[in-house]
Amino acid sequence: MPNPFVKLWKYLTASANAKIDEKADPKIQIAQAIESEQQRHQALANQAAAVLGNQRQLEMRLNRQLGEVEKLQASARQALVLADQTRATGDEPKAAEYENAAQAFATQLVAAEQSMEDLKRSHDEALQAAEQARSAVETSRMRLQTTLAERTKLMSQLEQAKMQEHVAASMRQVNELSAPGNTPSLAEVRDKIEARYANALGQAELAQSSVEGRMIEVQKATLDVAGASRLDQIRASMGGETPAVTAGAAPVALDKGESPAAIEEGQTVQQPDAAPVAEPVKRPEGA
Known part of the structure; x- marks a missing residue:
């Protein structure tokens, strides 16, 4: 029978996560995803570096062991040569000592060769591990680059989405002919x-x-x-x-005894005679 408390806890956790994802800032979520990918790539790169370091170390040990084997082979060969030369001179005890030394060199040589074989196997395995580590790091690096490129694309889309939302809100306000706040529409x-x-x-x-x-x-x-x-x-x-003055016109001046009715009936009203104009005085001839 399922535990109701566990079920409730899972439900609350899922609901809280959904609300957080709904209210979260996309920029922060993108940054979190990039940071997580970078941390994973760095951890993989560190592991690959350790594998490559082990392979290099085994390679150096193998080279030293190979030099030791060659040295023991040369020593054993030299001891046998000296033993043969000493025996040729008749010094059998000295020749026996050289042969014993050659035997000791040969014993050390066998042990050194066995150790070298073990190192070779370990080195071969380290080479394979190093190659796999390089491939994994390269794959991780390409994935990280893809993620970074995707981040740039997502950020651009986010800015475009914000701009479109702003334009849509502005158009909606214009269509509704309503202004925000206390401003008249x-x-x-x-x-x-x-x-x-x-x-x-x-x-x-x-x-x-x-x-x-x-x-x-x-x-x-x-x-x-x-x-x-x-x-x-x-x-x-x-x-x-x-x-x-014709009919319908307002008289400028009326003589005494004249009535406006006479003007309305169309009678002509004569204006007073204009003042005589002075004649120019002729000057006598010869003056």
């Missing part, structure tokens, strides 16, 4: 402007259709006609003529 400002514009148009329309507006229009028309009549008078006076 564009729609609210537009509604206020449209309301003020509509009120202004309505007030202008009411002013134009009111009695006061009509009176102002009549006064303006009267002033326009009077201005035109006055301009005709000025032009006529410049030419020595007396202009007449």
Whole structure:
């Protein structure tokens, strides 16, 4: 029967891990993954270095043992030569001593050769281990380079994702016409402007259709006609003529006893005679 406490603990752990992964910063997670890969590669490189060091050490020992074997072989051979030479001179005891020395060298030679064979086997195994270590380190190095390249790609994608999220948020705010915080939205400002514009148009329309507006229009028309009549008078006076005031025009000056009704009926009102213009004095001839 499964333990409920263990099951609950596993569930809580998995839930906490899921929440942490959901809230975690992708940059931190990428950095953690890179650091873990670098540590693993460094540990493998250290192990490979130890294997290569052991192989180098065995190689040096094998070279020394090979030199020792060659030295023992030369010593045993030299002892046999000396024994033969001494026996040829008739010194048998001395020759026996040389033979005993040659035997001792031969015994040491056998032991040295056996040790050399053991070292050769160990060296061969170390060579294979070193080759495997080199291959493992190379594979780890390539994987680390791939991971670093992937980090650059992921960081670029992360920045692009952030930019796209920012653009999407901005577009969403524009589409919703809502501004964050206490700032009025564009729609609210537009509604206020449209309301003020509509009120202004309505007030202008009411002013134009009111009695006061009509009176102002009549006064303006009267002033326009009077201005035109006055301009005709000025032009006529410049030419020595007396202009007449037509119907509908406001008189400039009325004689005593004249009524505005006469002007409205179309009667012509004569203006007072203009002042006589002085004739130029002719100078006598010969003056």
